[in-house]
Amino acid sequence: MAWELCRAEGLAGLSLRDIARRIGMQAPSLYSYFDSKHAIYDAMFADGVREFVAQQPDAPTTDPVEGVKLRMRYYVAFCTADPVRYQLLFQRTIPGFEPSPESYALSVESLQALEAWLREAGLDAPGTLDLYTAIAAGLASQQNANEPGGDRWTRLIDEAAEMFVHQARVMKQRKATSGRRKK
Amino acid sequence: MAWELCRAEGLAGLSLRDIARRIGMQAPSLYSYFDSKHAIYDAMFADGVREFVAQQPDAPTTDPVEGVKLRMRYYVAFCTADPVRYQLLFQRTIPGFEPSPESYALSVESLQALEAWLREAGLDAPGTLDLYTAIAAGLASQQNANEPGGDRWTRLIDEAAEMFVHQARVMKQRKATSGRRKK
DNA sequence: GTCTATATTTGGATAGAC
């Protein structure tokens, strides 16, 4: 079915009537497919995560800097391509909406995949994953909030990736050093 | 007047009735002070920016790492102390709301002050300011979205500050080098 | 300047014909 159509548009302040009209239907027809408006949100949430995972490029763990650049570019492009989807999936500021456990599990999986990738790339000190998500989310968030459609922040991705990998290595080094010291 | 009271609570999905009740009034009484709900948003936006500026700590430009740590701690604490205020001021996802030119000017001023501070601290290569705001916003955004009230991201602030200053210096160095090369 | 009462609009959801 073509529910993906409405995804590209928006829903933060959209009514069921608006959503329905965009896909050439009347509002009540939506209830043949979904129990409530939140069920629509949830389906879009799950759909968004699946698409994020499916289209994610393979990134080399043998060259962490290049790999992180690739991954960050993809993430930020995904977020800025559809700010409303970004809001639904990552900002979670839709009033009253929380994804169902099943949908949420999808996003947890995706995060674990990122964690595994970072480990494989040798970037696995505590806090490294969270630092990564903060940097990537920050670039996307600033771009969407202050200059949607522009590149004032997206053009910093490569520099940010280098910065992150450098810091991740420092963190790992510190961990090793303090570990030795403790022994 | 005590309109600041409602600021601490929330408004993303709040009605005028809710706002009014929190300050011990009835909804229509608000119209003695504001022309519309958006006018309330705008007043809260301006008020939030003013408070952000007023309470900002002095940070030493003589020790950029320490200064950035101080500033980032303050920014993230300000954002996480009141996620709804954060949404209103920095995420800008309140449906239909845009600050008035006068209110917006306040936030531009604040950003220019940050830029001036960074320059004074010697961190003034192109993109440095935007990298700073991305990192700070990313930490706040992730904390609020994924673990409101926790410290999973806030505890990374000092590390992030060190990382940022290091990168800012790299960027400045590169600029100087490429400048020489061009000459 | 604050209240009660109410107008007006809008949005989510249901009923029932086709």
Next chain:
DNA sequence: GTCTATCCAAATATAGAC
């Protein structure tokens, strides 16, 4: 399964008494 018609609740905003 999609439509029209409609119900019901909630929200912004206004009118007018006090």
